[in-house]
Amino acid sequence: MNASLRSHYLEVFGIPEFLHIQVKNQDLNVSKINTQCLAxxxxxxHSxxxxxxxxxxxxxxLGAIGLEKSNIRYVSANINDLNQMLKQYNAxxxxxxxxxxxxSSYKHFVTHHPSEVLTNEQLKRETWEVLKRVKQYLK
Incomplete structure (x- = not known):
């Protein structure tokens, strides 16, 4: 619908144009998935x-830091699609x-993949330190 036709319809129905907001950002209409933790x-x-x-x-x-399965969402994403994936969740x-x-955010934590930790014992300490920071943030 063009702007002229839109203005005509608003006028016919007696709706002041300032009350009719046209949403330009389509992301506002998308409901996000709520979760405490998104992995x-x-x-x-090994996914x-x-x-x-x-x-x-x-x-x-994640259970070691007090998270229950019901509070965890886990997804596999392509690096190029990561921002789109993050927009779908409210974590x-x-x-x-x-x-x-x-x-890219204070609520994002980078750590090793569980399959890497399982195959390399030396990554356990580093991963545990990140998980302890996550636990502190969740309090």
Whole structure:
């Protein structure tokens, strides 16, 4: 609908134009998924989105800091689509589980993917330190 036709309709119905706001940002109409924790992986060999050892370990890691399965959402995303993925969620914290990613917000935490921790014992201490910071933030 062009602006002229729109103005005509508003006038016919007696609606002042300033009361009729045209939404330019379509993101306002999209409802977001609420979650306490959003865990994001990018192209892993062993995905935690599939039932198995890696997913179990993810839940153990997050359970160790007091998060329950029901408060965790987990997704696999392409690095190029990461911003789009983040727009879909309203998460209290975001765990970016890939050493290739950088934190872009105070509520984003970067740590190793559970499959990496399972195969490399030396990553456990570093991962635990990040999880302790997450726990502090959640309080």
């Amino acid at each position: 994001i992986e990018t192209n892993p060999v 935690f989105c599939k039932i198995g050892k890696t997913q179990d370990f993810l839940f153990k890691m 209290k914290i975001v765990l970016l589980m890939s050493s290739d990613l950088k934190s």
